[in-house]
Amino acid sequence: MTLKNRFLAGATAVAAIAAAGPALADHAWSNYHWSTPDGVVTIPVVDNTTGDWRPRVQLAVSDWNKSAHIDSAYDPNGTNNNRRCSMIQDTIQVCNSAYGNTGWLGIASISLSGGHIVAGTTKLNDTYFAYPQYNNEADKQLVTCQEIGHDYGLGHQNEDFNTDATDSCMEYTSDSTNNTQPDFHDYAMLDLIYGHNEGGTTGGGGGDPAPCKGRGCKGKSLGFGVGNTQAEWGRAVGYDAQNRPNVFKTNINGYEVVTHVTWAPDARRNTDPGNPHDHDDHTH
Ligand SMILES: [Zn+2]
Numbered sequence: 001m002t003l004k005n006r007f008l009a010g011a012t013a014v015a016a017i018a019a020a021g022p023a024l025a026d027h028a029w030s031n032y033h034w035s036t037p038d039g040v041v042t043i044p045v046v047d048n049t050t051g052d053w054r055p056r057v058q059l060a061v062s063d064w065n066k067s068a069h070i071d072s073a074y075d076p077n078g079t080n081n082n083r084r085c086s087m088i089q090d091t092i093q094v095c096n097s098a099y100g101n102t103g104w105l106g107i108a109s110i111s112l113s114g115g116h117i118v119a120g121t122t123k124l125n126d127t128y129f130a131y132p133q134y135n136n137e138a139d140k141q142l143v144t145c146q147e148i149g150h151d152y153g154l155g156h157q158n159e160d161f162n163t164d165a166t167d168s169c170m171e172y173t174s175d176s177t178n179n180t181q182p183d184f185h186d187y188a189m190l191d192l193i194y195g196h197n198e199g200g201t202t203g204g205g206g207g208d209p210a211p212c213k214g215r216g217c218k219g220k221s222l223g224f225g226v227g228n229t230q231a232e233w234g235r236a237v238g239y240d241a242q243n244r245p246n247v248f249k250t251n252i253n254g255y256e257v258v259t260h261v262t263w264a265p266d267a268r269r270n271t272d273p274g275n276p277h278d279h280d281d282h283t284h
């Protein structure tokens with residue numbers, strides 16, 4: 001399908017969703033999205049990773065670029081500190097490090113301002129990927145693909161680690177073998193998310209950041225990186241099928257910061273029993 005036709009198909013589907021109500025927007029991440037002038041995200045993915053992570057990041061970028069709504073440059077020349085992984089405006093920063101026994105394989109965080117994503121980060125935890133049960137190509141590619149997918153605004157298709165419901169990387173799965181790439185449904189969701197018309201000024205205050213295109217594009221630092229513990233992510237706003245909190249929200253430096261966590265399935269449960277399970281960001 002041509003870009004134009006896909007765009008129109010997306011716009012039609014958006015109208016259908018609007019008529020049917022929000023329940024059908026099943027795995028968008030609470031309507032979070034980048035501001036785009038024409039429905040195509042050109043935010044570069046900046047690779048700060050080391051070793052074998054680099055080809056995985058590159059593959060994930062090319063996989064997401066198969067969407068008619070994503071055209072991200074892969075920038076191999078990241079200069080971020082991998083432990084801190086600072087938010088840089090108009091970029092997705094990908095980092096790896098031995099972040100320690102945090103309980104998670106990967107986290108994706110987005111910073112929002114004026115109703116739009118203005119920066120994203122992905123952190124990949126070498127501490128857990130060194131354990132034999134996660135030290136395999138499928139798990140590593142799945143998590144790389146999934147966290148970058150979150151940075152574009154996608155949620156999960158399935159949040160039950162005991163099942164393998166799809167062939168998408170946007171899944172908690174019992175078997176990662178066929179879940180290393182996006183599937184058709186992820187691309188359809190991107191059509192929905194980015195098929196909407198921004199309609200000129202959004203009136204959301206603050207205005208959109210200046211466009212930043214192409215290789216080596218480096219925006220300004222937002223002045224923080226997202227930490228590695230639940231205490232630093234804010235309040236839980238989403239839960240997986242086992243009622244473990246997996247989406248968190250806080251405010252840092254004037255930005256709303258949302259973090260999506262891929263827990264290591266067999267890590268010690270770290271639930272949040274004091275928090276009512278309101279599922280407000282979780283429509284599955
Ligand atoms: Zn879905």
Ligand SMILES: [Zn+2]
Nearest residue numbers: 033034035198
């Ligand atoms: Zn928008």
Ligand SMILES: [Zn+2]
Nearest residue numbers: 146260261262
């Ligand atoms: Zn996830």
